[in-house]
Amino acid sequence: MTQSRFILSRRTLLKSAAAVTLSTPMINRAWAADPVEINMLAWYGHAEPDIVGEFEAANNVKFVPKYYAGGDNMLALISQSPPGTYDLILSDAEFVQQLNAAGYIEPMDASLYPFDDFYPEFQKFPGHWVDDTLWSVMVRYGLLGVSYNTDVLTKAEAMSYNAFWNPKLTGKVGHFDWHLPSLGQMSLLNGNKSPTPFDIDEAAWAAVQKRTLSLKPQVGGYFDYGGTFSNLKNGEMLAMVGIGDWITGVLRKDGAKVDSVIPEEGGIQWTESYSIGKGTSKTEIVNKFINYMLSPAGQVKSIEMAAYPGLSPTKSGWKAIQASNPDEAKRSGLIEGAENDPIKMFKEGRIFYRDTPKQQTLEDWNDFWSEYKSA
Amino acid sequence: MTEGSRLYRLFWRLPLIVWQGAFFVVPVLFLAAMTFWLVKNYRMEPDFVLTNWEKVLGRGVFWDAYWLTLFRATLAGILASLIAFPAAYTLAFRSSESARRFALFCLIVPFFTSFLVRAYAWQVILAEGGPINAVLGGLGLGPFAMLNSGFGAMVGYLTLVLPLVVIFQTWSLSAIDRNLIEAAWNLGASPRRTLFRVILPAARTGIFVGAIFAFILTFGDFVNPFYLGGSKPPTLSILIIDTTKSGQQWPRAAVVSMMMILTLFATTAAALRAAYRGRG
Incomplete structure (x- = not known):
């Protein structure tokens, strides 16, 4: 019969200490503060890992989505929720002013967003502005035909x-x-x-x-x-x-x-835009996320979104997708002068x-x- | 009855009264009140106007959907009862106790899966390129448009209610006193006469209750007419969804719901009266 014995030798002690030291990052990670939850009201797919995963990991946040299909459906959901329920609202552009009229969204500081990088057609997009006050920022769009x-x-x-x-x-x-x-x-x-x-x-x-x-x-x-x-x-x-x-x-x-x-x-343009929910206490991180999505890397994610693809309103987004995924850039017409170039169709007056x-x-x-x- | 025994009985009845009050009576009263509210700027505001009732009941679309829903629910109840009966009869009179238990277990198993998943499975099966049309095509028939039609919706309805109706009928048939059947035979009744004069009247309650359940479940169902019927034409449940999309018209959707509830009350009361007619 063998007898198990545990002897804490100096060597064992050192090995154990080294193991604990090496695993400290894991422990730190586990002990880190709980991620900040960002409640997002959006079409399906916008809070899935392919879109928000990297941002969540880098900023210790967690998106909690409530998905809808159609602007009427979105208004139904938000009208039944108390103010402050949603920090970030992805809305179809045509419903932004209804969100505004009903008092569901906050005005936005236009200087925080890269409007210079937007194609001129989208810089002062109808429905997003009331006079000089910005209520929503376009993040992607697409064409219906x-x-x-x-x-x-x-x-x-x-x-x-x-x-x-x-x-x-x-x-x-x-x-x-x-x-x-x-x-x-x-x-x-x-x-x-x-x-x-x-x-x-x-x-x-x-x-x-x-x-x-x-x-x-x-x-x-x-x-x-x-x-x-x-x-x-x-x-x-x-x-x-x-x-x-x-x-x-x-x-x-x-x-x-x-x-x-x-x-x-002609075709119909759908437009998806971010607004900041009324009463949110997370404006800063929400603005950071909006800018992340408008960055070239964010726009590539948006163009390639697994749930459904969208087009980029920014010039740097076009360049980024041309460099990272030329086939997708060609397929979706994000190449200046291409047959299916959406900006060309706008200029021809074919898109409403x-x-x-x-x-x-x-x-x-x-x-x-x-x-x-x-x- | 003494005061003590009255309190004792009330004590045992109280959970049901509280439950029904909190989760049925209060919500229905709220729904009824909502039918008189108004929507202003996408928000409901309490009021007392008849506009919503006038608007909904004055539209041909509502009545089209109403009669269609009533027809489909009635048809589903009848079809489910007719299809279920041979199976229930076999389980009640021609199967061993263990076989009956196993069969009843098998009838419950489908409820373990989400009904939406089963509806999606039917989409594949009923599609023009699906297995049924493939087999029929091999016989030189078709293809038949089964999906996105009234037929597709009915297949879905029967998938939903048939196991339940078989269970109700089996319980009801199993409870029939065998001496009554033997007496009918001894008195020279034919199998057909025994079925119609002895078995069916004795099992009437279970058969009616099964049909009522089929009717109720089908009448309010959204999944089948939407995913297998292609919303074509819309039933009342689809009309509710459409109405809420119309600038947040929840009060008008509540009118449609109230009409559904009133119809179910009336139908169920009539059916139960027929089921228990002549019984103490």
Whole structure:
């Protein structure tokens, strides 16, 4: 029978002391203060590790996301929360002034952000400013057009919103279930470009409704974020109204035969912007994060975001993606003068930013959307 | 009854009364009050106006969704009851005790998984490129558009309620006094006559309760009409979501909810009355 013995020799003591000393960083790390929580209200994916992981590790913060799909959904969530619930709000640009009017966001100090690096089109973006007060800072944007299955439609066929009425797509046209992008595209198809597809009089609004209802026989369903992905991927839907590369870009990476184009009638721009939540006590770290996301490294993360890709509003963001991922820069048109260069399309007057209806109420548009769905 | 025994009974009833009061009566009263509120600048403000009721009940969209939801829930209740009965009958009368226990366990197992996951699985199965259409294609049939249709939604409804209905029916059929069935046989009743004159009346309560549960679960379901029916056309649950998107119109969504609750009350009361008719 053996007997276990423990003798604390000088050598053992030294070895133990050395081990403790070497592991001190780990202990320090474990004993470090709990990370500061930043409550973020955002579209899905914005607080995932591929976006915030490095910032969290470097600044001892932890993002706590509440995800939504659609500006109306965001307003619903924030209106049910007490002031100070959210430190950082990622909003669609068209809802920023509604957040402002309802008192949900703080004014921002424009001198803290690199607006000089922004393309001129985005430096004083409508909806982000009231006179000279800044309420939100654009971090990314994207374009909505015709999204289609490349086995069924050619690019030439997809270059008009009329493609949705193509007999090859009967029963196979899907809608992203949000009235603004779909009705905005119908408005563009009707030629409502001046001033914008969302600023239309009653006669034009009636025409948009008529045009939309005529699409009904083609429609196969109305889908949320997940449903849009799965139905395009499994070929259940062959074209989708109201979306763009933010969906098809992800699916293409996965091998799906889908693509998006900006048709001749023009495209709709979605815009995502950061605002600071009213009553937050974490303004400093939130501003640091916004600047991190606007830096070249942050913009590359945004462009390559796993949940859905976006375009960069900054010149340095374009340069950074061209250097780090030329294929993605080419695919998303972030090369000056490229065929799908979004700035070129802005200059040509082909892009209109998604907005809330100007001459009707949001409720009017949504009520029609419900009627359309049940027609 | 003495004061002491009354208090004793009240003591045991109290948890249920408190629970129902706190988690059903109070929320429903709040919901009812909310139907009279107004929304100003995306915030609800307490008020007492009939605008929301007029707006919702005055719209054809609401009634379209209402009748569709009622029809689908009724159909799901009937289909589930009809499909479940042979299985329940076999389990009650043609299976050993251990086989019945195992089968009931198997019927409970699907509830271990999220229903959303099961709905997504059906999306794959029912898709045009899915396995069902692949098999039918091998036979020279199809492809059939099963997903994003009323059929797809009904498949989802039955996935949700069928195990529950089989369980209810099995319990009900198992409780039938076997002497009654033997007596019917001894008196020369045919199997069909025994089924319709003895077994079904005796199991009526369980069959009705199973159908009511199927109706209730289907009537308020959002997942199936949205993910398998493609929101086409919308049911009441989808209409609630759409209404809340319309500038925070929670009061109008509350009107739709109240109409659903009133319908469920009326239907359930009528069904239970039919189930227990003639019983003490």
